[in-house]
Amino acid sequence: MMIYMDKSAPRLVMAVLLALSTQVQAATCVSEHPQTGVALAQSDRSVIALLDSRADASQVSPLIHYNQQSNSINKPILGNYARLRLAAMALRDGDTAFARTQLSQIEQNSPAAVDAALLLAESYRRDGNEEQARAWLLRTAARFPGNPRAVSGLVLAGDDWRNQGAYAQALPLYNLALNKAxxxxxxLNELEANPDRLYRTMTNTVAGNSTTVMDQLVLAMVRDEQSQVLPATRKLMAANERIRCLREEETSLNNAIQHATARDLSNGAFRTAANMEKTATEQEIEDLKRIIxxxxxxxxxxxxxxxxxxRLNRLNNRLDQLGGTALPAQLEARKAAMESRKAKLNxxxxxxxxxxRIALTEELPAMKRYYRNLAGEAQLGKAQLLQSKKTASTLVGFK
Known part of the structure; x- marks a missing residue:
């Protein structure tokens, strides 16, 4: 079993922090153009720089210090990755107890949770506790069925059972891995046929861990340094937040328009009667002038x-007070500005x-290939298992 060290963790961390910062800003609508930048303290930047560099013993002290002393609002995210790095280095050095101490503190809803569970299984395997290691692999696959690394744990557990000759235990794991793949x-094929489903996932998944294959595809695209999905995600988040704020403004505008319309309707009967009286009065004045x-x-x-x-002057004054049927100029201006902003957001x-869509097109083949290879490994393990079982039964019957 290989120790997993995610080389693209800093990029994923930045995506997580970006998502969280946008969610925090969603509480208020103070600006038409919400800021989507991530506020990082110096300690945060130092940790990201460490995670972005090759692991070595000099990182242990600053990573531990960050988790113990930092009061940054980003600590819940960065701290998980710091513990993941500490655990991986401890396993490399054979200190399984320290590794498990670090891994046990990683939040279960963190994007680092799958890697933490796999490292935890590796720690038990290195201690010779194969049963506990397999239990963690199974638990991880059950909780994160859409995570390719979690599903690969089923194949690893099946291989362990097969190597020990435990055929009855190995076969269900291979079958489960094949089903999950x-x-x-x-x-993935359904998503390829209907990519619109991906947009909501883009703005909801990056901030937390994931259980579906669609969520994993999002994280894979975020990890891809060549992909433009991170800037696109930023734009989606910003646009969605501005739309939310715009809807609040639109509600206020519609209320004002409804109020103006209701007032106009209530004055409608008076305006109609006054206009009829005005017409009659104007006709009366013309008749009187002709007679005089x-x-x-x-x-x-x-x-x-x-x-x-x-009487005609009084009627004109009354009609002026009732106002016209058109919206007030201020409301018309607000309505026009609202439509313009909505068009820009769209x-x-x-x-x-x-x-x-471009990022999806580029990333889908790689993930499909991974699952095909994973299914191939499970099928190969299953074939070897059945062959070994057949050979063993033949040897037992040989005289």
Whole structure:
């Protein structure tokens, strides 16, 4: 069994911190352009630099010091990887007790949990406790069925049983590994046919561990230094957060529009009646003017004309107070700005999704190939198991 040291851990760590920073900012909408940068203390940067370099004994003290003394908000993430590095170096030096102490402190929902479980199994194997080692391999595969390294543990456990001649115990493990590989290959094929399912996973999975093959594909793309998926993920997170904030603003705008509309509807009946009265009054004024033109000394008619004109002025003032049927200019401006920002966000999402599609196209073949190879190893182990069993039974019957 090989000790796993993830050379791309710093890139994954940065992706995790990026996701967490975006989730923290999601609590408020203080800016139209949320900041997606990751705030790193000097101690955080030092740990990432250590994890990005080749493991050696000089790293032990600073990594332990970070876990014991640092109060950084990023410690829950970086501390897990620091313990993983410490455990791997301890196993390399044969100190299985120290390795297990470090591994037992790694959070079970951490992206480092699978590697921690595999190292824990390795520690028991090095102590000669094969049964406990196999138990951890089985437990890891059961908890993380979509993780290729976890599924490979089934093949390793099957090989251990086969080498000991425990055929009844080895065969179910090989069969389980074959089933898991087939299930994950099927999931990858379905994802290839419908890549839109990947976008939500991109923004939800990176911050934690994963149990599905889709989640593992996300992490594999993040680990790929040549992939553009990390910038695309950043854009997806930022766009999704801005959309959330925009929806809050849109709710406020819609409430204002509804209020203005409701007020307009309540005034509608009064406006209709006032307009009808205005039309009648204007007609009355025209009639009176025409009559007075033929009878200039009709004082009573002139008084009626003055009253009608006064009434018309009051009606015009009343209609002005009721306002028009169009939205207020301020609301119209807010509505137009909202539509413009929504269009820009949709374009940002489209661009980010295109980058994810490219990364998906590049990463899928490698993961499919891994599962095919894993299935091949399980099938080979199963064939060797059956052949050994047949040979053993033949020898038993030989006289």
């Amino acid at each position: 087939a299930e994950n290959l099927k999931a 033109a033929n009878a200039p000394n009709a004082i009573e008619l002139q008084q009626q004309l003055a009253e009608a004109q006064d 374009q940002d999402l489209k661009t980010a999704r295109h980058q994810v």
